[in-house]
Amino acid sequence: MSISEVLMYIILFIIGAILGSFACCQAWRIRLEQVGKKNPGKWSVCLSCGAKLKPSENIPIFSWLAQRGKCKHCGANIGKIEILSELSLGTTLVTFGTYFYPKFVAVIAGTNPLPLIMLSLSVLALITVITIMWILAIYDAKWQELPTKLLVALNICAVIYLILQFAGFFPSSGDIGIFFANLKNPALSLLGAIAILAGTYFLLYFFSREKLVGSGDWLIAMPIAIILGNWWLALVVLFLSNLFGSIYGVYQRVKKSKNQIPFGPFLILAFVIVYISQSWLVSLIAAL
């Protein structure tokens, strides 16, 4: 690995940690708005004592570690979700970096600037998607709810990502016939993915009357299906998210907790795992 590559991963981790911190703040802001409390404004404040946080208390990961997860002013616990969000989103962006690095190397070598622009825009769309997913996962884990406006934003970003992907199929000759001929199989696989993921979660919600999964879970499953665009990968996400959910369910039973299992975080975790290993999974499936 070259020094510039290592540097890129460090920068990606820092960006991820900042976005992870941002995701936590957004989750709280939306919550305060929903329960009708005053939004703390653009400054970060301690939710216990209301003290305004200095820049030194606002550095992702470091501030949490330096203050041992407690507010400097009142000693209230900041919570584990905050640092977990920063570390996990940082790690996720690094793994996305390893996935996209060879693709960037390939398009930079070409003379046509269009693939580079398309790839950069796809990465931006994906980072937006993943940040919104983090806000949703935090919200779901804390309050077992999924705010509608976030679900709408998530689905819009997923469709933008999809359009950027399909634009790559457009032939240089501009022949619409070739475009649609090339599009047939990916489009069918995409529809299969939507049916498997969004379909299953919608049916579970509909027939269990929200007892098994919540009303918003299929709207998290939908953008995941759209972004993966492959029915095999959708099946793997479905399997993994239910596996994680079951493990958590057993853990809750041991702890004798009666909380509803939030499926959102498990769907999102399964998505990240499948997204970064999709090339390997697709070749594995092809070899079957």
Ligand SMILES: [Zn+2]
């Ligand atoms: Zn405080």
